[in-house]
C-alpha cells in the first residue's frame with residue numbers, strides 16, 4: 001500500500017512510517033493489563049503509560065479516546081487515513097521495523113482490519129463479522145472484569161454512561177461539554193491505582209474459556225459468534241449466480257489494455273482487460289456460461305476463475321432479469 005518507485009497506485013499511497021496505523025485504538029481494561037505485563041515490548045509499555053498518565057479517557061473500562069478528538073479524527077480520516085503520519089497511533093513503534101508496540105494485545109479493530117481481502121467482499125464480510133463479535137466481547141468483558149476486579153457497581157454505571165457519551169456519532173452539547181465529573185467519580189477509591197487495576201482485570205480474563213466468554217457476553221455475543229460462523233461458511237461457498245450483470249462501475253484509470261476499477265473496498269481495486277469490460281458493458285445481463293466464455297475466451301477454467309474474482313469483488317452481481325429477453329444494457 002506504500003508508494004513504490006515506478007509503480008503507479010490507484011489509491012493514495014500509505015505513508016511508510018504510519019501505514020494503516022493512522023488510528024488511535026480504544027483498549028479494554030484487560031488488554032491494557034495484558035499489554036503492560038508483556039515483557040517483550042518495552043515501547044508498548046511506554047506508550048500505554050503515557051496515555052494512562054495523561055488521564056484522557058482513561059476509565060476502569062479501559063483506555064479510550066476523548067470523544068471530541070475521535071470525532072475530529074473521523075472528519076479527516078477519509079483523506080488522511082494511511083497517508084498522514086500526523087494521525088499515527090501512539091502505540092506504533094518507530095524504533096523497530098515500524099510495527100505495533102502492543103501487537104499481541106491489540107483491539108478488535110486492529111486485529112481484524114485489512115486493506116485487501118482474499119476473495120474480496122466475501123473475505124471482508126468474514127473479518128467484519130469477526131470484528132463485530134470481538135467488539136461485543138470487549139464491551140461485555142471489560143464491564144465484567146471491572147466488577148470482578150473490585151470496581152463498585154455505582155462507579156461501573158458511571159463508566160458505562162461515559163462510554164455511551166464517548167461513542168456518540170454526532171456532535172451534541174453534551175458531547176462538547178464532555179464528561180464533567182471527576183476522576184474519582186469513575187474510579188472511586190481505585191483512583192491512582194490504575195496500573196494495578198488493569199493488571200487485575202487481565203488476571204480475571206486470562207483463564208476464561210470461549211464458553212465462559214460467551215456466557216459473560218450473553219445473547220448479543222452469542223448472536224455475533226453465530227454471525228462469524230455464517231460468514232466463515234460463506235468463504236467455502238464457490239457457487240455462482242446463474243445470471244449476472246455489471247454492478248454500477250467506477251473506472252479509476254486505464255492504460256488502454258487494462259482498466260482499473262473500484263470494487264467493494266476502498267483499497268482493493270481490480271484490473272480488468274478493457275476488451276472484456278467493453279463486452280460486459282455492451283452485453284446487458286448475462287447467463288453464467290456466457291460470462292465465463294467472455295472472460296476466458298476459449299479457456300473455461302480461466303474464465304470461471306475470472307468470473308469468480310469479479311463476483312467476489314462485487315463487480316459482477318446477480319441479475320434477476322432474463323438474459324434472453326432483456327434488451328441490451330437494461331437490468
Ligand code: SF4
Nearest residue numbers: 021089091092100110
Ligand atoms: S494498536 Fe498497533 S495495530 Fe493498532 S493502530 Fe496502533 S500500532 Fe497499529
